[in-house]
Amino acid sequence: MTNWQQHEEQGMAAIESAASSEALEDVRVGLLGRKSELKLALREVRERETGALLNGIRTRLERRLAERERSLASAEIERRLREEVIDVTLPGEELLLGHLHPITQVRRTVEDAFLGLGYEVRDDREVETVEYNFDKLAFLPTHPARSPRDTFFFDEHRVLRTETSPSLIHALEQRSPPSYMVSIGRVYRRDAITATRYPIFHQFEGLAVDRGITLADLKGTLLHVMRALYGPERRVRFRTHFFPFTEPSIEPDVSCGICGGSGCRTCKFSGWIEMGGAGMVDPEVLSNVGLDPAEWGGFAFGCGLERTAQLRHDIPDIRALWEGDLRVLRQF
Numbered sequence: 328m329t330n331w332q333q334h335e336e337q338g339m340a341a342i343e344s345a346a347s348s349e350a351l352e353d354v355r356v357g358l359l360g361r362k363s364e365l366k367l368a369l370r371e372v373r374e375r376e377t378g379a380l381l382n383g384i385r386t387r388l389e390r391r392l393a394e395r396e397r398s399l400a401s402a403e404i405e406r407r408l409r410e411e412v413i414d415v416t417l418p419g420e421e422l423l424l425g426h427l428h429p430i431t432q433v434r435r436t437v438e439d440a441f442l443g444l445g446y447e448v449r450d451d452r453e454v455e456t457v458e459y460n461f462d463k464l465a466f467l468p469t470h471p472a473r474s475p476r477d478t479f480f481f482d483e484h485r486v487l488r489t490e491t492s493p494s495l496i497h498a499l500e501q502r503s504p505p506s507y508m509v510s511i512g513r514v515y516r517r518d519a520i521t522a523t524r525y526p527i528f529h530q531f532e533g534l535a536v537d538r539g540i541t542l543a544d545l546k547g548t549l550l551h552v553m554r555a556l557y558g559p560e561r562r563v564r565f566r567t568h569f570f571p572f573t574e575p576s577i578e579p580d581v582s583c584g585i586c587g588g589s590g591c592r593t594c595k596f597s598g599w600i601e602m603g604g605a606g607m608v609d610p611e612v613l614s615n616v617g618l619d620p621a622e623w624g625g626f627a628f629g630c631g632l633e634r635t636a637q638l639r640h641d642i643p644d645i646r647a648l649w650e651g652d653l654r655v656l657r658q659f
């Protein structure tokens with residue numbers, strides 16, 4: 328046996344015993360690499376016979392290397408399939424899911440309740456003109472809300488809206504009644520931050536304008552919404568009050584859900600909880616938008632979403648709704 332035959336046999340043995348693709352690559356470099364014995368010999372060969380012998384060896388080694396490479400690769404795939412089998416019965420990784428903020432939850436409940444009554448839900452600009460925020464809503468020139476102490480003014484004519492009502496006025500001007508709509512969104516007042524007040528808050532304000540509307544329609548509507556928000560057992564009562572753009576004005580109370588009306592800390596032992604303001608639309612407001620008060624009537628009502636969320640979840644401090652503390656928010 329010549330040295331080269333021996334060399335070939337050793338090479339073949341090395342190829343067969345390479346246990347991984349990496350090991351096989353080392354063998355390939357040793358046998359056929361630029362500095363391998365075979366390559367150096369091929370470079371210097373002069374006789375045709377030796378050249379044919381060496382080329383034959385090279386071809387056979389290359390073929391065996393390719394075969395071995397394929398079998399190692401498929402063995403590798405099989406091993407991985409075996410070892411990396413996924414057990415679909417194992418518990419999966421827990422995904423941390425958040426939930427809607429309590430105010431957003433309340434907002435959507437209110438919207439759903441009104442959509443169910445056929446109302447249009449509106450949001451609108453938060454920067455309003457004095458004309459729409461106060462004048463058209465029949466605020467008297469001396470009303471304290473017109474003062475920069477109570478309201479955020481940009482200049483003489485523009486404010487951060489203090490109610491969602493201006494949106495309703497815009498809508499009334501754009502279309503003819505009958506109109507049934509509710510405006511929901513952020514409003515701003517210059518209040519110091521306390522447990523019960525915050526300079527930014529959310530309101531919903533509803534307005535119905537139609538022929539022959541009475542206080543009974545208002546009461547029925549409020550009862551529907553309060554029950555949607557607080558549960559079917561709730562009752563509603565009205566107390567007289569004053570608001571600039573309604574006449575008569577009332578304050579609706581909803582029966583306390585915590586004590587069922589017998590009296591507790593939340594309802595200050597009265598059995599009732601104040602729910603905002605309401606009333607029949609002042610004829611002057613209707614005239615301001617070009618409607619004849621002799622023909623058209625309407626009712627309006629407003630309520631804070633923060634207060635609603637607080638009552639729903641018994642949250643004593645309004646700041647908890649604005650501070651984004653997950654320990655608090657996770658509870659709702």
Ligand SMILES: [Zn+2]
Nearest residue numbers: 583586591594
């Ligand atoms: Zn109570």
